[in-house]
Amino acid sequence: MSATKQAAALTPLDIAERKNGAPLACLTAYTTPMARLVDRHCDVALVGDSVGMVLHGLTSTLGVSLEMMIMHGKAVRRGLAHALMVVDLPFGSYEQSPEQAFRNASRVMAETGCAAVKLEGGATMAPTIRFLADRGIPVMAHIGLTPQAVNALGGYRVQGRGEDGHRIKRDADAVAAAGAFAVVLEKIPEPLARAITTDIDIPTIGIGASAACDGQILVVDDMLGVFTDFRPRFVKRYAELAQEAEIAIASYVREVRERRFPAQTHVFDEALGADGVETSS
Numbered sequence: 556m557s558a559t560k561q562a563a564a565l566t567p568l569d570i571a572e573r574k575n576g577a578p579l580a581c582l583t584a585y586t587t588p589m590a591r592l593v594d595r596h597c598d599v600a601l602v603g604d605s606v607g608m609v610l611h612g613l614t615s616t617l618g619v620s621l622e623m624m625i626m627h628g629k630a631v632r633r634g635l636a637h638a639l640m641v642v643d644l645p646f647g648s649y650e651q652s653p654e655q656a657f658r659n660a661s662r663v664m665a666e667t668g669c670a671a672v673k674l675e676g677g678a679t680m681a682p683t684i685r686f687l688a689d690r691g692i693p694v695m696a697h698i699g700l701t702p703q704a705v706n707a708l709g710g711y712r713v714q715g716r717g718e719d720g721h722r723i724k725r726d727a728d729a730v731a732a733a734g735a736f737a738v739v740l741e742k743i744p745e746p747l748a749r750a751i752t753t754d755i756d757i758p759t760i761g762i763g764a765s766a767a768c769d770g771q772i773l774v775v776d777d778m779l780g781v782f783t784d785f786r787p788r789f790v791k792r793y794a795e796l797a798q799e800a801e802i803a804i805a806s807y808v809r810e811v812r813e814r815r816f817p818a819q820t821h822v823f824d825e826a827l828g829a830d831g832v833e834t835s836s
């Protein structure tokens with residue numbers, strides 16, 4: 556790893572300094588090729604535990620292990636040069652104690668080369684965030700709808716409506732005071748997200764929150780139309796890649812069955828000589 560490459564990469568401090576600045580563009584990534592694409596445009600690449608549902612077919616994020624996060628983190632690291640890499644701490648790897656969180660977060664950082672971790676939870680997790688931040692582990696917090704708590708929350712419903720908004724506001728204050736460098740606000744009412752963004756002094760990154768947030772994040776497979784099992788209201792599809800892939804796969808199968816693939820350009824002569832040009836795309 557060259558020093559130049561590391562110097563060019565965004566740091567948690569750079570992200571924190573974008574409070575009230577140009578909006579932060581963030582996406583998830585789980586593989587090297589997708590990380591390369593995200594890196595060309597985004598400020599933050601999150602190796603989200605959504606990987607369990609998006610790539611592994613799990614029905615929630617609860618079954619995601621530390622080993623899965625580390626494996627996908629290593630793959631993403633190889634594709635990044637510019638964006639800040641953040642890795643999610645999976646369910647069960649940090650809630651028990653600040654010490655457990657430190658042990659697992661430091662392992663994730665050492666083995667993947669990420670610069671920060673993300674964990675779910677507000678006021679309850681504030682002592683853990685403080686513990687990690689004081690020991691050199693930058694933490695992105697995640698409040699509002701916290702998918703790892705789906706069973707306790709009774710589903711993936713909007714959080715912080717009416718009086719419950721005070722709880723989310725307290726969570727935002729607590730994680731900011733504990734030293735989180737940024738906070739994800741997921742699926743909360745727009746006016747609440749706007750008010751929190753105005754009130755706290757760390758960047759808010761919205762997903763189903765508000766355009767007033769300091770940044771936005773989406774699951775990359777959702778916005779590309781690759782993951783189509785369900786579509787939350789907060790997802791805007793910028794492409795329909797699953798449909799395109801289906802058309803391409805059907806064409807391939809048709810050509811194989813009709814012996815139209817491979818064509819002469821895809822096979823090799825018996826004579827020694829140039830094997831043709833290998834293209835990179």
Ligand code: KIV
Pocket residue numbers: 583601602603604605606643697739762772773774
């Ligand atoms: O796991 C994930 O992808 C996330 C984002 C949606 C914020 O936590």
